[in-house]
Amino acid sequence: MTSVDVYRALGFSDEDREDAEKFTPDPVAVEDLVTQLRAGVGQQGTEPQLRMPEDTRNTVAALLATVPEIRQYHHERGIPDDISWATLADLGLQLQVSRRTHGEYGLATHWWLTIHWAGQIYALGRLQYMLYQVTEEKPVPGTEPGEWVVGVHIPESGPLTPELVDASFAQAREFFPRYFPEYPIKTMTLNSWLLDPYLLDNLPQESNMVRFGRRFTPYGTPTDSQDSAIFFTFRSHDLGKLDEFPQDTTLQRLVVSRIKQGGTWQNANGYTTF
Incomplete structure (x- = not known):
């Protein structure tokens, strides 16, 4: 028990x-x-x-x-x-x-x-990091198939301030070489709707979310992910409730307005040096 x-x-x-x-x-x-x-x-x-x-x-x-x-x-x-x-x-x-x-x-x-x-995944300060291998089907710029990288994940645990992100990155760069030395890493990746170019261009450029997204160099082709934007912003999967969702923040208003204008939110990929 x-x-x-x-x-x-x-x-x-x-x-x-x-x-x-x-x-x-x-x-x-x-x-x-x-x-x-x-x-x-x-x-x-x-x-x-x-x-x-x-x-x-x-x-x-x-x-x-x-x-x-x-x-x-x-x-x-x-x-x-x-x-x-x-x-x-x-x-x-x-x-x-x-x-x-x-x-x-x-x-x-x-x-x-x-x-x-x-x-496979570890919480290190504000962010989580998952070990995985690059494949031919899902390449990452500057790496070879079979190479180890860490994928960054963003738990729902507070703001993404630059200070917290810097501290988390520093912790990850110490953690993996120490506890997983057989998996050499030189690249971090992120797959998220937070890298949607529309979001990065239309939120205030000084916002924590945009400053976090700009840390990653985009690559590949974004994929439609309307549900991700709704779920992670409002914790709902119901697009029929757009008019019921709160509109208290710039992000909430942006998510709803884009959908009402006929737009589609997307997941995008980015990478940065480990």
Whole structure:
């Protein structure tokens, strides 16, 4: 049974902890995922492709059951406890996001947490960083297929001030050579709707979001991602509610106005030196 202290370390709200404790898992579904998660710990290179339970509450139960395995992997790597728990606490954050989006206990982004439980991603200050390999199908400028890079991810944990971003980048540049020396890295990448050229050109240039996006050199062809803009701005997938979304910030107004004008938000890629 998971202790209150572990729930707290994993970022659970009291409401989500209570619902997790009340939930009766499907033992077959949970054990199947537990077996897959255990087999995937420490497997670097590509995102896990697992058979996931239909009821995402069973996914949470499996993740809780395998906390000892991923914690042991972190320990064997010498990764400090604060970084280990900060990384795994994305589970609690994602539960809160799911509750805000759907109004109930569950894990809509269940696939995302399998990356954490494989030991591929780490929370280092304001940002998260995921180890992966470049492929011929998804090249990165200045790298070769098979080369290791880190993908930057932006958790919902506050502003992207230049000071916090600088500190996070500095921490990442120390972390990976120390704890993953067999994976030499010289490039960081970002795939996000925050790199949409329209956003970077139409938000105030002194905003934290624009200053963050300008750190990355764009490459490749942007892809349509209307849902990402709506979900990450308003925590909704319903384009039919445009007139109901709050319009309190410049970003909120920009997201809605572009869609109403017939535009489409896009995901774009960028890279910078590690």
